[in-house]
Amino acid sequence: MTEQLASRKTKKREKITMSSTAIVTMTKMMETLPEATQNQVIKELRAYIAELQDEIRWNNSFKRSSAELVKAAQRAKEEIAAGKSTPLDYNQL
Secondary structure (H helix, E strand, O other), X not given: XXXXXXXXXXXXXXXXXXXXXXXXXXXXXXHOOOXXXXXXXXXXHHHHHHHHHHHHHHHHHHHHHHHHHHXXXXXXXXXXXXXXXXXXXXXXO
16 A cells, blocks of 8 residues: 555544544534424534535536636637727616
8 A cells, every 4th residue: 555545544534533523522512402402403504514515516616617717818808908899788688
């Protein structure tokens, strides 16, 4: 096994351990709350996690397309400088 692979496996184990510890801690905290409050916390956590997942998807999508966006912006600047563009008429939208 290469040193790099061993390092990745160690990091993965650390991540799992940290997550498991965090989940156990959260579970213990939740158990101290009345059931109705637990349900409300779960509802809020689901919404929060959904937002985080959406943000992760957006960031990944932006990383994949950022080079294309830069090229498009450069082309637009060149077209404007060459007089090949027309101002946007907001009334036509």
